[in-house]
Amino acid sequence: MKRLLALLVAVALASACNRPASVTRDHIRFSHSPHLSRGLSCTTCHANRATPGEVVLPPEQQCRSCHTAPAEQRCDFCHTAPTAPGRYARTNRELHFSHARHSSRVEGNCMTCHGVGAATGTVTTFEPRVPTMDGCASQCHGRDMRALNCTRCHENLRRYSIDDVALVRHGPGFARHHGAEARTMGSTCAQCHEPTFCSRCHSGEPGLPVADLDPMAVTNHFVHRGDFFARHPDEARFATNTCTRCHGVEFCDGCHRASGVGGGVGPGSTHPPGWLNPASPNSHVREARRNILTCASCHESDATQVCTPCHRVGGVAPSPHPPGFRAGIDARQHSVCTVCHGTSP
Amino acid sequence: MRMRFDVIFRGVPRYVLTTQENPASADDRYWRSIALAPLQERFLLDGTNFMHGHVDVHLSAWDSVDLTDPTSSDGRVAGDVAVAWTKYHRGPWSVWGGRRFIPWGAPGGVHLDGLGVEVRLTEGLTLDALAGRPVTPAYGSLLGGHPGFDGVTAAGGARIGWSQPGTFSAAVSYLEHWAAGIPVRRIAEATFVVNPTRWLNVRGEVSWDLLGLGIMQADVDAAAWVGRTVEVDAGYGHLDPALLIPRWSILSVFVTRTYDEGRLRAAWRILPVLQVGAEGAMQHYDVPGVDASQQGPQWGSRVEFFVRATSRDRRFQFTAMASHRDDGVHRMLLLRTAGSFPIWGPLLGALEAATALDDDDFAAPRTSWFGRASVEGPVAAAWRLGASVDGVRSPLAASELRGMIHLTGRFDVRLGGRQ
Numbered sequence: 136m137k138r139l140l141a142l143l144v145a146v147a148l149a150s151a152c153n154r155p156a157s158v159t160r161d162h163i164r165f166s167h168s169p170h171l172s173r174g175l176s177c178t179t180c181h182a183n184r185a186t187p188g189e190v191v192l193p194p195e196q197q198c199r200s201c202h203t204a205p206a207e208q209r210c211d212f213c214h215t216a217p218t219a220p221g222r223y224a225r226t227n228r229e230l231h232f233s234h235a236r237h238s239s240r241v242e243g244n245c246m247t248c249h250g251v252g253a254a255t256g257t258v259t260t261f262e263p264r265v266p267t268m269d270g271c272a273s274q275c276h277g278r279d280m281r282a283l284n285c286t287r288c289h290e291n292l293r294r295y296s297i298d299d300v301a302l303v304r305h306g307p308g309f310a311r312h313h314g315a316e317a318r319t320m321g322s323t324c325a326q327c328h329e330p331t332f333c334s335r336c337h338s339g340e341p342g343l344p345v346a347d348l349d350p351m352a353v354t355n356h357f358v359h360r361g362d363f364f365a366r367h368p369d370e371a372r373f374a375t376n377t378c379t380r381c382h383g384v385e386f387c388d389g390c391h392r393a394s395g396v397g398g399g400v401g402p403g404s405t406h407p408p409g410w411l412n413p414a415s416p417n418s419h420v421r422e423a424r425r426n427i428l429t430c431a432s433c434h435e436s437d438a439t440q441v442c443t444p445c446h447r448v449g450g451v452a453p454s455p456h457p458p459g460f461r462a463g464i465d466a467r468q469h470s471v472c473t474v475c476h477g478t479s480p
Numbered sequence: 481m482r483m484r485f486d487v488i489f490r491g492v493p494r495y496v497l498t499t500q501e502n503p504a505s506a507d508d509r510y511w512r513s514i515a516l517a518p519l520q521e522r523f524l525l526d527g528t529n530f531m532h533g534h535v536d537v538h539l540s541a542w543d544s545v546d547l548t549d550p551t552s553s554d555g556r557v558a559g560d561v562a563v564a565w566t567k568y569h570r571g572p573w574s575v576w577g578g579r580r581f582i583p584w585g586a587p588g589g590v591h592l593d594g595l596g597v598e599v600r601l602t603e604g605l606t607l608d609a610l611a612g613r614p615v616t617p618a619y620g621s622l623l624g625g626h627p628g629f630d631g632v633t634a635a636g637g638a639r640i641g642w643s644q645p646g647t648f649s650a651a652v653s654y655l656e657h658w659a660a661g662i663p664v665r666r667i668a669e670a671t672f673v674v675n676p677t678r679w680l681n682v683r684g685e686v687s688w689d690l691l692g693l694g695i696m697q698a699d700v701d702a703a704a705w706v707g708r709t710v711e712v713d714a715g716y717g718h719l720d721p722a723l724l725i726p727r728w729s730i731l732s733v734f735v736t737r738t739y740d741e742g743r744l745r746a747a748w749r750i751l752p753v754l755q756v757g758a759e760g761a762m763q764h765y766d767v768p769g770v771d772a773s774q775q776g777p778q779w780g781s782r783v784e785f786f787v788r789a790t791s792r793d794r795r796f797q798f799t800a801m802a803s804h805r806d807d808g809v810h811r812m813l814l815l816r817t818a819g820s821f822p823i824w825g826p827l828l829g830a831l832e833a834a835t836a837l838d839d840d841d842f843a844a845p846r847t848s849w850f851g852r853a854s855v856e857g858p859v860a861a862a863w864r865l866g867a868s869v870d871g872v873r874s875p876l877a878a879s880e881l882r883g884m885i886h887l888t889g890r891f892d893v894r895l896g897g898r899q
Contacts, residue, residue: 351820
């Protein structure tokens with residue numbers, strides 16, 4: 136009984152496998168090589184009469200104009216499923232592409248692009264290929280690939296994985312020097328990044344650091360990970376130019392004022408003992424000369440009250456201006472000057 | 481149209497330097513710790529090619545509600561619109577309006593409420609012009625600070641750029657910034673990126689202060705690729721800090737030293753998923769016109785080594801870095817390692833650890849350490865839920881614990897055929 140059941144199941148399966156599908160997907164039998172071996176050129180079939188220079192896939196009547204034998208007029212001569220004929224399989228590659236512009240550059244030699252990677256020894260075996268990106272790069276577009284100038288050809292990159300692009304282009308240290316590229320050719324960035332991507336960092340939202348928005352992206356070689364807050368005063372000392380690439384001094388002043396940092400002298404203050412004594416190794420004079428941005432990070436707004444009483448003309452402290460100082464504004468009119476110099480500097 | 485929505489709830493201490501008068505009528509200063517539990521929300525939206533393909537819209541906004549703030553006089557609710565602008569583009573012309581971050585014009589870019597126009601004059605040649613009111617994003621009282629200057633300001637500028645794709649791109653710009661009734665910045669800027677060969681990329685930017693007649697900031701980098709796996713990058717940077725301070729602050733006219741840096745970096749992608757590298761830099765400090773004996777240490781250095789590994793599907797990630805910094809006065813060693821990995825199915829975990837050690841005294845207050853453990857996984861279509869716990873030692877706190885829960889939704893919505 137079991138053997139009979141197994142036999143029935145096997146027969147049922149076999150019959151199911153052999154049964155023709157109710158809908159067979161059609162495709163069009165075609166080979167370039169027999170056509171080329173008869174001396175036809177590419178444009179014999181692919182010429183676009185409406186737009187000279189552009190190409191088309193030939194319509195059926197164009198095929199029938201040559202294939203006049205009765206056997207060749209049958210639908211199944213080309214169609215694998217003549218009862219449900221389809222069109223050429225078309226793929227929207229989302230490209231900005233013009234055959235007309237390319238054909239003039241390759242002097243009408245379609246093989247320049249379509250022969251890449253194909254067997255070109257004899258026309259009897261030749262089948263042209265749709266160019267790949269490597270093919271484009273090896274022929275003409277190497278610099279575009281190197282510069283990630285993708286939108287020269289691609290409408291967008293949404294169907295591609297960003298990983299390969301990011302790994303090649305965004306090497307270590309990219310976060311530090313991406314500014315020049317963003318300023319000069321921001322459209323390159325915009326190929327992958329939406330404009331709000333910049334605002335994740337550049338709008339200065341300390342409550343929502345990138346490390347908190349994407350805690351799994353631990354390899355982002357980005358300076359503001361979770362440990363940064365604890366050591367940011369030292370980072371500002373060691374590599375001031377790194378901070379100022381992105382942050383204006385007002386960025387520091389706002390937070391420091393809210394935290395009460397920057398006031399007072401002596402124990403419990405952010406200023407060490409001897410701060411006001413020019414002879415002390417902890418003198419504010421030395422720190423101000425080392426980096427005035429450190430002062431500005433707390434006193435940008437209230438320097439008039441903090442610095443002017445001593446450094447004004449006639450005050451106990453010397454002029455703070457550097458040698459050869461040039462104000463660049465009319466000193467007699469503006470409060471920035473008159474606060475120390477009076478109205479007649 | 482793409483949207484992202486984040487909700488973050490965290491418990492975190494904040495420190496405020498507080499002054500209190502003592503019985504001797506002197507000021508006592510101490511760091512007051514305030515426990516905060518802000519609920520923060522953030523929304524991003526990028527919509528392109530609306531209205532027959534001519535209109536783009538971009539929005540980034542956040543708000544924060546502090547559920548525990550005991551000093552409600554500072555406010556429990558904060559929020560701001562970081563970016564909100566729309567652009568109409570037709571042919572070579574486009575016009576935009578709203579709040580936008582502009583990457584050119586000044587070191588660090590310009591963030592402003594305003595209007596602008598962009599014109600593609602010929603293939604590769606573009607002209608931009610803008611005018612508006614510079615803005616500094618508002619932070620929420622105890623969650624952050626307010627900008628140092630809130631007076632009426634205005635800025636305007638223009639840029640012309642030429643881009644020969646893959647070969648040469650350059651732009652020059654001029655930006656003028658007024659505040660408190662005076663011009664506080666007049667900046668001319670030039671940037672370029674050039675690829676003279678397939679293996680060499682040179683990029684640079686320089687910003688001139690036309691008020692003080694000096695170079696505010698300059699950077700030049702040349703990156704060379706050896707094969708497809710090794711990148712060598714040499715760079716030079718210059719900074720004049722005083723010129724970065726806008727003229728409305730008198731600190732902008734104080735003497736300070738300039739800063740020059742030369743750096744060399746090499747990175748080798750040993751495998752497609754593994755990269756190692758090193759960087760060395762020397763800094764020189766100088767106060768023009770002041771005797772060297774009165775300037776203090778004039779040299780500093782930075783040395784750094786790193787390794788990064790990322791699996792193809794990015795589910796495994798690892799990084800480690802060691803860096804030593806020396807500014808002639810202080811020396812610091814920074815060590816950091818982090819990794820993320822699948823825990824079970826779609827559930828991901830991450831571990832981070834970092835320490836910054838004062839070379840002269842490992843127990844010094846400036847020594848800090850940080851550790852974080854995170855877990856994250858999908859909870860519904862397009863939504864992910866995660867949590868983190870941080871342990872921290874900072875110059876202000878011998879030890880502290882923080883917690884965070886975050887919920888993120890990402891949506892890619894297609895409206896019509898061209899979205």
